[in-house]
Amino acid sequence: MxxxxxxxxxxxxxxxxxxxxxxxxxxxxxxxxxxxxxxxxxxxxxxxxxxxxxxxxxxxxxxxASLQEIRDILQAEEELDRLKASYYEEPHTEEERDALLDEATRRLENILGHIDEKMEKLRTLRDGFSERLARANALKRSPRA
Amino acid sequence: MxxxxxxxxxxxxxxxxxxxxxxxxxxxxxxxxxxxxxxxxxxxxxxxxxxxxxxxxxxxxxxxASLQEIRDILQAEEELDRLKASYYEEPHTEEERDALLDEATRRLENILGHIDEKMEKLRTLRDGFSERLARANALKRSPRA
DNA sequence: CCAAAATCTAACGTTAACGTAAGCTTCAAA
DNA sequence: TTTGAAGCTTACGTTAACGTTAGATTTTGG
The missing domain is CATH 1.10.1660.10 (Multidrug-efflux Transporter Regulator; Chain: A; Domain 2)
Structure with missing residues (x-):
C-alpha cells in the first residue's frame, strides 16, 4: 500500500x-x-x-503570489478534487452537485483569468523592451552618420 | 521650454x-x-x-521584481538612452561605441530573457489549470453515471 | 489675510517570509 | 554501542516595502 x-x-x-x-x-x-x-x-x-x-x-x-493567495488557490484545487472523487460515490441531489461544480469551476476560471491578465501585461512589457532592443540593433547596423 | x-x-x-x-x-x-x-x-x-x-x-x-532589480533595469534603460543621445554628438572611437552598444544590448537581452522565461512558466502553469477546468466541465456535461 | 487643506521631514511601527542560534533528540554507520 | 550528522522545537533576529503618527511649514480658496 x-x-x-x-x-x-x-x-x-x-x-x-x-x-x-x-x-x-x-x-x-x-x-x-x-x-x-x-x-x-x-x-x-x-x-x-x-x-x-x-x-x-x-x-x-x-x-x-503571496503564501496566503497560494493557500486559497490550493484550497480551490482541493475542493475540486474532493468534488470529483465524490461525484459518483456520495449521494447528492442534482442541485447540490451543480452548485459545487459551479463554485469550483468559477474559482478555477477566476485563477485562469488572473493568469491571462498577467500574461497579457507581460506581453506588452516584453514588446516595449523588444522595441528598444530593435532600435539599439538598428544603431549597430548603421555605423556612420 | x-x-x-x-x-x-x-x-x-x-x-x-x-x-x-x-x-x-x-x-x-x-x-x-x-x-x-x-x-x-x-x-x-x-x-x-x-x-x-x-x-x-x-x-x-x-x-x-524587487525595487533593487527595478533599479538595475532602469539603469540599463538609461544607459541605452544616454548612449543613443550621444551616439552622433559626442566623440567616441569606434571601439568605445561598439563596447557601449554591446553592453547595453546585452543587458536588454538579459531582461528579455527573464521575461521570456517567465512567460513560458506562466504558460505551463496556465495549461495545468486549463486542463483541470476542462475536466470539471466534462463532468458537468456528462450528468449521469 | 487667514483658516483649512495639503506637504514636508524625521522617526518609529508593521507584516510577510523566512534566517539563525540554542539546546536537545534521533538516526545511521562503523 | 558509540558518535557524529541530521532533525526537532522554540524563540528571537532580519529585510524589504511601505504604514503611521507628530509637529512644523506651505499652499490655497474665500
Missing part, C-alpha cells in the same frame, strides 16, 4: 533548492498539512507532498 | 493608485531622482516622472 518512496528533509531541500526552515514554515502556515513522521518525530515527505511543494514554489515564483 | 504640465503629490497618487509614502520611498531609494520642487520644497512631478513611476509599478506588478 504505502510503498511510495519517502524523502527526508535534506533530500527535499536538495531537490527543490529550499531550506529546511522554508519547509517547516510552509507546514506552519498550513500549506503542507499532514506531513508524515518517523517514530522519533522526524519528517518524511511522500511523492505527493513533494509535488505539492513544487506546485507551491511554482505559484510563488511564476505568479508572484 | 518648461511648459510641460506639473502634478502635485495628490494628483499623482490619485492617478496611479499609490500613497504619498510610496512616492517618497521610491525617491528615497533612488528610483525617482531629481523630482522638482516648489519654492517651499513641495514636490512637483512632470510627465516624464509620471511615466517613470508608471513603469516602475508595472515592472513591480508584472515582473514581480
Amino acid at each position: 504505502t510503498d511510495t518512496r519517502k524523502y527526508t528533509v535534506e533530500e527535499v531541500t536538495q531537490q527543490l533548492g529550499i531550506t529546511a526552515r522554508t519547509l517547516h514554515y510552509y507546514e506552519e502556515v498550513g500549506l503542507l498539512p499532514d506531513v508524515s513522521r518517523t517514530e522519533g518525530r522526524h519528517r518524511l515527505y511522500c511523492e505527493s507532498m513533494l509535488a505539492r511543494t513544487r506546485h507551491i514554489l511554482k505559484l510563488k515564483q511564476v505568479l508572484g | 518648461t511648459d510641460t504640465r506639473k502634478y502635485t503629490v495628490e494628483e499623482v497618487t490619485q492617478q496611479l493608485g499609490i500613497t504619498a509614502r510610496t512616492l517618497h520611498y521610491y525617491e528615497e531609494v533612488g528610483l525617482l531622482p531629481d523630482v522638482s520642487r516648489t519654492e517651499g520644497r513641495h514636490r512637483l512631478y512632470c510627465e516624464s516622472m509620471l511615466a517613470r513611476t508608471r513603469h516602475i509599478l508595472k515592472l513591480k506588478q508584472v515582473l514581480g
